[in-house]
Amino acid sequence: GAGVSQSPSNKVTEKGKDVELRCDPISGHTALYWYRQSLGQGLEFLIYFQGNSAPDKSGLPSDRFSAERTGGSVSTLTIQRTQQEDSAVYLCASSLLPSGTGNQPQHFGDGTRLSIL
């Protein structure tokens, strides 16, 4: 289909390891967002890419978290030296217009379920 694709769907790793999560947005979507969903905590905003502008990293919880978006398309979220509290579902979304200047809804992938042992 033509939706947002995330991989892997599940990831189990040991504490202290680094992990990379991938997001393929809908083709042509200029905005891309990463969220974290923890049990009972709703969605926590992590980072937002808007076209060629500098990303909004204000939601990243620590310097162990980073994200890239190459060529304005695929994005990877990297978590270094994982901790048990990083266990959550990481959701990616994309939208047709930059946030704030348009009213297009965000389209979500099915997420990556990350479990830190």
Add this chain to the structure above:
Amino acid sequence: AQSVAQPEDQVNVAEGNPLTVKCTYSVSGNPYLFWYVQYPNRGLQFLLKYITGDNLVKGSYGFEAEFNKSQTSFHLKKPSALVSDSALYFCAVRDLGGNTPLVFGKGTRLSVIA
């Protein structure tokens, strides 16, 4: 700062009865408001949005929501609930004049009982 409150963690309703899932918001300017639904092990699916115009917004799967500016609310409603409506529902808001991602509520789990 923008914020969303969904005061109910859980809503239970009998199949065929009307349902309401509550949402209140806070923004500095005029709001964009959204409702999303999440089924198990899936991402969020867009249901409906309010931008301007009619306060009653109709969306997917027979859902609608009413924008009430004086009460800063945007409650989700459906006249007759289905068992298949059982899911997690999220309200979200963005300031009309801002340049920020959506801010989501903590979600309300809806259970429709046959």
